[in-house]
Amino acid sequence: MSKTLAFKVFCFEAYRAEKNLSGIETMKLFKKYGVLDYITACFDVLHSTGRNYIVEDIDIFINARKNNS
Numbered sequence: 477m478s479k480t481l482a483f484k485v486f487c488f489e490a491y492r493a494e495k496n497l498s499g500i501e502t503m504k505l506f507k508k509y510g511v512l513d514y515i516t517a518c519f520d521v522l523h524s525t526g527r528n529y530i531v532e533d534i535d536i537f538i539n540a541r542k543n544n545s
Contacts, residue, residue, distance in 0.1 A: 480516060483523050487515050487530055494531045509541040 477485075492502040506512050514537050515522060522530055 479523075480519055483519060484512055484515050487522070487534065488512075490527050491531050491534050505538065509538045511537065 488502060488506065491497075491506075492499060495502070497505070511534055514534075522533065525533075
C-alpha cells in the first residue's frame with residue numbers, strides 16, 4: 477500500500493469515527509465534495525499534522541464546498 481493510500485485510509489477513518497458516521501455515509505460525503513482528491517493534493521502538508529487538525533481541515537473543506545454549491 478502506498479503512503480498516500482494509507483494516509484487517505486487514516487483520514488477517512490479518523491473523520492468517520494469523529495463524526496460517528498458509517499463507512500458508506502463517509503464515502504458518500506467524501507465523493508460528493510471531492511475530499512479524497514483534496515487529501516491527495518495536500519498530502520505533503522496534511523501528513524505532517526495531527527488527527528484533530530486533519531478532521532477539522534476536512535470539515536472546513538467540506539463546508540467551503542457546501543457554501544459554493
